[in-house]
Amino acid sequence: ATRSRAHKKCTVIGGSGFLGQHLVQKLLEKGFTVNILDVRKTFDKQGVQFFTADLCSKEDVLPAFQDVSVVFHCASPAPSSDNRELFYKVNYTGTKTIIEACKEAGVQKLVLTSSASVVFEGTDLKNGSEDLPYAEKPIDYYSQTKILQEKEVLRANNPDENFMTVAIRPHGIFGPQDPHLVPVLVQAAKSGKMKFMIGDGKNLVDFTYVDNVVHGLILAAENLHPNSPICGKAYHITNDEPIPF
Numbered sequence: 001a002t003r004s005r006a007h008k009k010c011t012v013i014g015g016s017g018f019l020g021q022h023l024v025q026k027l028l029e030k031g032f033t034v035n036i037l038d039v040r041k042t043f044d045k046q047g048v049q050f051f052t053a054d055l056c057s058k059e060d061v062l063p064a065f066q067d068v069s070v071v072f073h074c075a076s077p078a079p080s081s082d083n084r085e086l087f088y089k090v091n092y093t094g095t096k097t098i099i100e101a102c103k104e105a106g107v108q109k110l111v112l113t114s115s116a117s118v119v120f121e122g123t124d125l126k127n128g129s130e131d132l133p134y135a136e137k138p139i140d141y142y143s144q145t146k147i148l149q150e151k152e153v154l155r156a157n158n159p160d161e162n163f164m165t166v167a168i169r170p171h172g173i174f175g176p177q178d179p180h181l182v183p184v185l186v187q188a189a190k191s192g193k194m195k196f197m198i199g200d201g202k203n204l205v206d207f208t209y210v211d212n213v214v215h216g217l218i219l220a221a222e223n224l225h226p227n228s229p230i231c232g233k234a235y236h237i238t239n240d241e242p243i244p245f
């Protein structure tokens with residue numbers, strides 16, 4: 001009984017955030033018990049235990065990983081925060097801490113929310129596959145730390161030791177409670193920054209509905225087992241065709 005209970009328990013790092021909250025909701029519907037590890041607590045829900053802590057502190061992270069089989073990593077400083085030190089500390093160093101804590105606590109699966117920006121060099125990509133190399137010149141420092149983070153997570157994959165990792169790479173995520181994409185666009189429009197056009201108006205951008213990202217994360221977790229071909233790999237996720245922006 002202990003085993004099956006442990007199997008149904010997972011931790012969502014960044015579970016108070018936009019994507020994290022949608023993921024938590026779906027996991028609860030699927031019968032999981034959920035721990036949330038986040039620096040802030042934005043809601044209360046039955047079946048959810050909150051661990052209000054910084055993911056950079058291993059001793060604070062470990063209690064949130066006890067008896068947990070899957071950890072979903074959905075935390076990051078907001079891309080718009082433009083704080084290089086914080087991006088490096090949380091996305092890179094903090095992710096290394098999470099990997100160590102997973103191993104110490106006996107977590108079997110780590111599912112990372114990466115970003116499609118890890119392969120973006122500033123030129124349009126259409127049907128960009130996972131064979132694309134990491135960007136040599138990422139478009140910003142946030143993306144640079146998402147590359148460092150993803151590399152660490154995928155490198156940590158070790159099915160022989162019963163620790164398996166995978167990364168999902170969405171681009172822009174939209175849906176209810178989105179704090180970044182649409183509000184930032186609206187703010188830009190209000191302050192007159194939308195009067196300019198960069199490029200010829202045919203630049204491509206890719207958006208994914210939040211529940212589709214959640215679906216991808218859960219499919220990744222469900223299919224991560226020692227003999228699975230997805231171990232240690234990254235997957236792009238999108239709705240359909242990219243649209244002109």
Ligand code: NAD
Nearest residue numbers: 014016017018019038039054055074075076115171172173
């Ligand atoms: P969000 O800002 O809504 O949520 C992130 C959460 O992480 C917040 O609740 C925040 O408090 C938490 N957090 C930040 N630093 C932390 C720390 N040091 N310790 C513990 N918790 C911390 O962002 P989101 O849109 O839900 O993004 C989730 C993930 O998806 C991120 O990894 C992000 O890089 C990735 N992503 C987002 C988008 C998008 O368009 N929103 C696109 C591609 C990838």
